[in-house]
Amino acid sequence: MRFEDITVVVQGPVQNYAARAMDEGITQRCLQSIRTYLPGAKIILSTWEDQDLNNLDFDQLLLNQDPGTNIRYFTAPDKPKLFNNNRQIVSTLNGLAAVSTKYALKIRTDNYLISNDFVALFEQPLIRQAEQSVFQQRIVISNTFSRKYAKGKPVAYHLSDFFYFGLTQDLLKLWDIPLQDNYDLSQQHQVSPHYPDFPIDCTQMFWQEGLKQFNQQIELLHLHDLAGDKLKASEAFIANNLIIAEPEKIGLALCQKFLGKSRANRTRGKCSFYQLSDWHALYRKYCDPSHPLPYPALFKLFLQRLIYVFPSRFETKMKIISRTKKMHRYSQILAKDSK
Template sequence: MDYCDITVVVQGPVQTFQDRPQEANITQKCIASIREYLPGAHIILSTWPEQDLTGLDYDEIVISDDPGVNIRNYTINGEPQKYNNNRQIVSSREGLKKVKTPYAIKIRSDNYLTGNNFVELQKKYYKRSDEYNFFNERVVVSNTFTRRYAKGFPVAFHISDFFYYGRTEDVLALWDIPLFEDFQPSKVTPINDGFPNFVIDCTQALFISAIKKFDQNISLEHLLDNRKYKLIQSDKIIANNLIVASPEHIGLGLCQKFLGKARISRRSGQVAMLQFFEWQKIYQKYCDSSICIDSFIKNKVNISFFRLLHVYPNRIQTKFKIFKRKMKNLKS
């Protein structure tokens, strides 16, 4: 592919913004990596007012008004939990709206490229089924925070929000969504929707908001809404519209807070994610029965062993936490 057909939207703050820390010079590293691995690609930096843009080698700048934080839930003690979801929606959406090339990338300003394998990967798996066929082509995403399991249990629609590559209209469809309204507590739902279970994850909420444009019946009640038909629906949509692979496979580098001793980079965190061979398996099941999956049995045995050690034991603790949340709320 001619990289001139790709626009990269680098979205987010350049420096620490509204008390949210940012690794020094990480955005410079991000943009430099795009120049290295996608020579000729157009770079749009979509950020906030009053950011120091000195030395940043972008082609186009988009400055948006800060929508501020959003509140998605409260603690048991009544403290609002604040998130940056609306900031991510605005900076991603407004940048993607400016794209004029056939293909686009949405990447966080604190991530960077380590290769360009995602370009070839996006073309490799092209067969589709008619059911839940939402996008024109598949969109490549990272498996970092694309969870198969959370708190020990299977989860649905838990798609990473770090990196997206695909047709511009498809990537835009994932981010051209309404801002989240603040959660309003009530006697029936004092903590979060789905209480005493855990609030739906940000990644689930973002992805569902996008795909509801294609099917209004798609929804989740809470993080662990893992009824069988929900998990099957999630697998079908993921298989037919996305390609999920590790950062190393895609060619994506993560900032320091997601490396080293960070929970997501430890084995216990890694094995909870949807693995590439698992994505291949659901693609094989729902879209193309003819594909061969390298070392499937070996990889399946390996991941099952480590999930037995690190994932499934969390189920008891999760059930106990839900019980405690319910009892504490009854007492209050």
């Protein structure tokens, strides 16, 4: 693959964005890392109006109108939970729409490259099941927040939104999704969809919306919704359409927010994510029964999950009981406010 055939969409606020704390100089580092590890690739910076762009090295600039935050649910009747989902959709989709090369890489403004190993992962000769293949080729993504387990329990389509590499047409399909409406508490009469179950994660929402154009039946009612064959469908999709690997294995470095003592960097958090060894197991199960498995890595991962992941299922069960008790009180408040 020629690096000249790759366009990198760097999306999000630049490092001086007052409303969001970011590592000093992280966007400059991101852009410079692309020049270092993908020489000849084009860089599109897709960010917001009214930002200081001094000393930022890019080939094309997109200044998007800020759609603002969106409310996905409430933690209590008077506490809306705000997210940047629409901001991510706008900056990512507009950036990808401006790409003219065959391949595209989508990366956040607060992450950066430490290698181009993702290219070698992408170019592996791999088998696919035609009936399960949504994209023209697999997309390489980071395992950070690509959860196999959430709150100790298995989850479907809980896939990272940090990093994507693949055919431009495939990434465009994935991100051609509508902006999200604010959750209407007065209409729903509960603080979150399907309360007391936990609402779906933002990453589940992104993938669910992106995949609806291929399969209208994909719909998760809550975080742990595995009704029917949803888990099997999620695993088959991953095996045939993605390659999931740890940041260091694809050549990605994360900002300090996700390092140090952050939950995403602790053993308990990391082993709940899909690992490359997990992906190999899914690939063998759904695509190629002769594919060799990294048994030592899988055994180590099982032991870690035995210690850090599976015991939290009891904690989650107790939280659901607590949320059930709150549900009656919240219902009374919402009924009173609607009168």
